[in-house]
Amino acid sequence: MSAVLETSKLSVRFGGVHAVNEVDLRVEEGQLVGLIGPNGAGKTTCIDAITGFVRSTGEVRLDGEDVTRLSAHQRARRGLGRTWQASELFDDLTVRENLLVAARRPSLWGVAKELFGAPVTKTEATERALELVDLAWAGDMRPTDLSQGQRKLVGVARAIAMQPRLLLLDEPAAGLDTHESEDLGRRLRSLVDGGQSMLLIDHDMGLVMSICDHIYVLEFGKLIAHGPPDVVRRDPKVIKAYLGSAAAELADEVDGEPARAADGGER
Amino acid sequence: MREILLFALLGLGSGALIAGIAVAIVLMYRGSGIINLATGGISMLSGYCFWSLREGEIASMGTVPALLVTLVFTLLVGVAMELVAFRPLRNAAPLAKLVASLGVLLIAQASMLLAFGSTQKPQPSILPSDVVTIFDVNVPVDRFILVGIIIAITIGLVALYRYTRFGLATRAASENEVSALLAGLSANQLSMVNTVLAALVAGSIGVLAASVTQLDTVSLPLQVVPALAAALLARLTSFAIACAAGIGIGIINSLIDYLSTQSWWPTDHGVPMPGTKELLAFLIIVAAMFLRGARLPSRGELVEQRLPEVPKATKILQPAIILTIVCAVALVVLPYDFRQALINSMIGTVMALSLVVITGFVGQISVVQLALAGVAGFTVSHMAVDFGIEFPLAPIIGAAVAVLFGAAIGVSALRVRGVSLAVVTLGAAVAISNFGFVNRTWGGGDTGSPVPQPEIFGIDLGTEAGFRGIDGNLPSPVFGWMVLVVTVLLCMFVASLRRGSFGQRMLAVRSNERASAAAAIDVRHVKLVAFSVSAFIAGVAGTLYAYNFGSVSADRFGPVTALALIAFAYAGGITLVSGAIFAGLISTQALLPHMLDKWLGIEGNWFLLFGGVILIFTLLQHPEGVAGAFYKSREQRRARRAAAAPPAPPAASSGRPVATVGVDS
Ligand SMILES: Nc1ncnc2c1ncn2[C@@H]1O[C@H](COP(=O)(O)OP(=O)(O)OP(=O)(O)O)[C@@H](O)[C@H]1O
């Protein structure tokens, strides 16, 4: 298998804080990779570094090509599609336009033609993405009219509509209830089964453990473990890092109990 | 050497003026996060108040009673400003606050124009007029007293902020209003006290300034530009630096006066190069912005209100055709003065359209648009006068030059945005106007520069074309038709721009630059193109202005007019083409002011006053402007009608509880 994304010695410093410390990640073609860790572990910063939103050292390779020196929008064009922890939508556009503006990159000629003809209002990619997150009914609404969880899904759909090589999702299930979150998990999994490569951050252990092919665990900016879900959940270092409620969740998982039934709506 | 010393000491006077206004700006910003463009305007108000009380315009009081009444008046102005304009906008976007201060400035200027006319007033100096001799040079003693007063005020403010509970509270609030609230301090009271203090500082400048500058409605208000330069050097936080920088700028300005008497100083038609001081202020602003950090220190505020919405036009062609027919007929049948007013309205519409693109669609306030129009207008004139290039090549070149300037501003806008951009472009507008337009070689000097009639294939398209409409008077409807065609085409262009994918990208950039980059949008590219497009539109308006008046002069494109234009564009609806049309109708010398003048005898300055009032009213009540308010009520009616048969989301999704879980845990 070939790696879609590969980072080597990826590091980010904020003053004295080493938010990401020499992280080597690898996402294979068509794989769903999880990135977990306690609060403040550096997961978001790691995605920021991969997608070019924060100054970093080390190397990021997309399909074997070094993209370290490219700016954020250039990396997005190369196929790094991401979502944000706080949905960060375009509130002035409708939900469908949010997707459209990301999905389409018309040439100058295309833009000029639009001035005279009717503008494009949807594409196959936007409709499929909306369908996937079950928000086709909200296409003409404003993001501000949606709930927080739905806004997150619009963000996910926007990234999907870009048809990226790698989809990087930062806590897409935050704000969804248990049922919806499981539902989203199934949909993401089916997207991956269709060939999409994906990097997923989430605090919902049940979700991550159940759908990921491979999991990386960050703590204090450092990778402390990685491997298939079964291996990672038994790793003593990981259990130690997750002391507290999440550790109990992990242990529950080990015992084969459905962990999320225990803690209800908490994600 | 002696002369240099003399001029440096003389410069203390205007330095004190700039320093005082700069300190007031800083005070206001720290107190309520507003960059108050009206600070110089308040000085002017107090100056007029004192003059009218002292010199028999209203009363003939003695100096002390007049001073006291003026202080009370200034205090009331501060309170009114805070209560009417700034307090309701406390949690609004910084840009809205800046525009509100613009409204205050317009109201101040227009009311003084209405009350006392535009001639300069002989304001009495209350400082002694003795002369002291230092190192053999004779310097009026009032310069030193002025500087002394300003320094004393500054020291007082520094002490107030450092040692009193009020000062500590303001500092806490400016860092984090939430924590200030938690500490039980009322942000409203803090803001009020700071605003009133700032008004008093600015007001005393206005009274004291008599020995340095004249009393009119333009000089003092525009001192806000060098004062902004000083305030920015102080990062809008340090009173001491603002004061020192202000005095420094005054001294440098005075030294420029001295140097310009030297033989090597560049001249223009025998007079020293004009506008060098304004250019200096602009360069200092740019340097302060770029070198000392691209952003202003941000204040921890509670909420940030979004900019007004940008509705899409559902139909473009139909209203365009109707508008064209109505105006084309009106241009023939209307009497000549209304014809002229209609033409002015159309050109005003084009001007406002350029603001719709850059401010409405991309969210960047640019004060420089009218100056860009001027650049195009003067280019047209000089093409004809200096190179014999006339219509239609000249206006094309004119618009192209405007685009070049606009793109250059756009490049700087890549680093500064929002409020900072407004300040930079204000500096640029003043500099271009004084350094460029007043210059007789590049611009028009005092008299203006002629523009020949547009003509193509022997057909006269100008204001003096043969066909004169029903009443047989100037201007010719033919010129009006040309303006009409251009206006309608540009309206359609901007409306379809909004609907197309580039419009979506501009709005995406306006909403969220970070997310735009994640959506593979090149933010810099979008901004640059938007600046160029809006500069082009402004350039077209400038060439139309030029042909309309048959000449171009600096005062038509001055910064005060530019600020009024923004007010009108905001009031009309800064995000809509229909808003631009409305802005055109209410702008200076346009149809609505003309009708009011003709039928009700309401002169133009009332309209300026009115413009300022509706600007503030719009900001508070209808941020989307008059046209936007119409649009909204229509939408609401539609929604009510549609409510009978709701296109509901599928039951499964509609019942979702709104999640309130934090997103960052
Ligand atoms: N812009 C910034 N400036 C300074 N420090 C930052 C910045 N962004 C993040 N940090 C710090 O870097 C560390 C990693 O933060 P990050 O947001 O990446 O964690 P995370 O794993 O995504 O946490 P969470 O699960 O809460 O989302 C934290 O200690 C955080 O305080």
Ligand SMILES: [Mg+2]
């Ligand atoms: Mg995070």
